[in-house]
Amino acid sequence: MARKIGSRYTANQILGRGSAGTVWLGEGPDGPVAIKLLREDLASDQELVGRFVQERTALLGLEHPHIVTVRDLVVDGNDLALVMDLVRGTDLRTRLERERRLAPEAAVAIVADVADALAAAHAAGVVHRDVKPENVLLDMRGPIGPGGSHPALLTDFGVAKLIDSPRRTRATKIIGTPDYLAPEIVEGLPPRAAVDIYALATVLYELLAGFTPFGGGHPGAVLRRHVTEAVVPLPGIxxxxxxxxxxxxxxxxxxxxxxxxxxxxxxxxxxxxxxxxPLDVDEPDLSEEAAEESVPSAPQGEPVRRRGAVSLVPGAKPDSNRDTHTSMRVPGPDELAGGAHGTARAPRATGAPRPGSARHKAAVRRRRVTLGVAGVVVAAAVAVGAWFASSGGDDDQPAPGTHSTSAP
Structure with missing residues (x-):
């Protein structure tokens, strides 16, 4: 059912739904447009509406061949909407799910396009803050590039910043998608341009490998890896x-x-x-880690694999338009202390527990108990030896301080 968006636009058909709102195929004075209609609870937030208006100039000023242009920002009653260029194509996540991983030439060409978009945005003082395959659109009507790639356009500039109001986040929340968050965001520092570079490098790794470098398992574990672990090498590049x-x-x-x-x-x-x-890379088997982190594992005999961003709500289905901005608690120092600090996971024998894991801690406790028992045995042996030494080896003479029970 069509609906009016402000006085100039008509939303005709839903293209997808996300956690931030709904994307519509719409019509404007100059032809077809995409309209991102933000959630009603966001539209009723006067603080957010104020931020929305303040960001108008910056967002409307972002024009680049590899950026999905924001044409207008609409504030009308309960409607809070971004009117954007309509891209005829698909998003990078859809292609990645279809092909599993891309040939290096195509992957690098796509990421180079996105890097160009970020360069223009950063020069204008705008940080994207949520670079991920879901926010990269492939223009199927554009010219074919290296490796058969289509032109890549970065979308959703400003959405994360608009939603990330101080009242919502204070000092304990962060906005973004776990797999692509830079370490400084996890540690609570303000996002600068470098967070977009980190996220884009994560996307490139995922395009090449078929999985993100630190993803898989519980979101808290993903955040910890960003801070404490080094990236695992990719053979063949x-x-x-x-x-x-x-x-x-x-x-x-x-x-x-x-x-x-x-x-x-x-x-x-x-x-x-x-x-x-495309690279021939084995995906990490996280069956053990999933069990250790209290995450339901795959059916028996099937390994748990890393595949893109993790869901924050168990059993939740991905958004149809994959707009997965999320608000998460920043883990405390004790939670971030797990794992090998600043290094890749240490190699271990097959079946051996991962250092710091529940199985590893249990094994350490068992060894401590064993050593404790051994210590008691050694102490007893020493005491017996001391008794024999003090008695001089004469069974007929009682040791000092004892009473003989032998017959006269």
């Missing part, structure tokens, strides 16, 4: 591309490249990647 990934996934924001530098360096890699097939 050129060393220069791998070093580029590692630099952009650095824990320290200052160590990461700027978006313009990343775009240029990625495009330099394209000739060396031509014709290279």
């Amino acid at each position: 050129p060393e220069e591309l791998w070093q580029l990934l590692v630099q952009c996934l650095a824990k320290a924001p200052a160590s990461r490249l700027r978006a313009s530098e990343l775009a240029a360096r990625l495009r330099e890699q394209l000739p060396t990647l031509a014709g290279m097939p």
